[in-house]
Amino acid sequence: MARLILFNKPFEVLSQFTDAKSPTPRATLSDYIDVPGVYPAGRLDRDSEGLLLLTDDGRLQARIADPRFKLDKRYLVQVEGEPDEAVLEALRRGVMLKDGKTLPAKAERIEAPDLWPRDPPVRFRKTVPDCWLAVTLREGRNRQVRRMTAAVGHPTLRIVRWSVGEWAVEGLTPGEWREGKV
Numbered sequence: 001m002a003r004l005i006l007f008n009k010p011f012e013v014l015s016q017f018t019d020a021k022s023p024t025p026r027a028t029l030s031d032y033i034d035v036p037g038v039y040p041a042g043r044l045d046r047d048s049e050g051l052l053l054l055t056d057d058g059r060l061q062a063r064i065a066d067p068r069f070k071l072d073k074r075y076l077v078q079v080e081g082e083p084d085e086a087v088l089e090a091l092r093r094g095v096m097l098k099d100g101k102t103l104p105a106k107a108e109r110i111e112a113p114d115l116w117p118r119d120p121p122v123r124f125r126k127t128v129p130d131c132w133l134a135v136t137l138r139e140g141r142n143r144q145v146r147r148m149t150a151a152v153g154h155p156t157l158r159i160v161r162w163s164v165g166e167w168a169v170e171g172l173t174p175g176e177w178r179e180g181k182v
Contacts, residue, residue, distance in 0.1 A: 002057030004180040005038055008172035009052040011118050015043045029054070032175050041065045042164070045143060049118065050075075050161035051169035053180070060182060064164060067139045071165035072106075076113050077133045078122060078158040079149050083109065087152045091135065095148045099141065102148060106136035115160060116174055122157045130157055 009015065013027040017039075029040070029052075038054040041064035055061050063069050091107035110132050135145055146156045162169055167180050 002060045002182045004182050005054040005177050006180045007052045007177040008169050008174050009044050010174035011049050014046055015040050048159045070138045072136050074136045074163045075145050076160045076162050077135050079154040080130055081154045082129050082131050083154050090152050095151045097147050103139050108134050110134045
């Protein structure tokens, strides 16, 4: 029976168990998860937060991470400025990036979600408004959401992956994990 772990990855934690590249120690999954034989199914950037799935089953790992299987990945994204409907429609059509046009995304403005505080907090600027978007992708390019929002003129300030397919981070505080159903 495959094992699946749902982990709420905190800000500035690497999505791997070791960090041999950095001369100064950085937080890794091993600081939070002491379960032998599980590995991340996909990645979440160090400066992103939220749901990271880990499993001990290679086929499940591929099904979760491989874009061919088209699992929705939903992100709650705080952006600089206040995107209008034309900007949201551009995200929905797909955005041209240096590595080609993205697949269409689901994108909508949302009220500020009731999330845990980020440490350190996002820098607040009185003169620059911000707002929250829910963005759902079916592909997973490197730093894709950040690059997409920047391409439409609204840089990402904070990003939280809320769900992957049927699995969600709801109920987990940063650094917590629980077993999931496969």
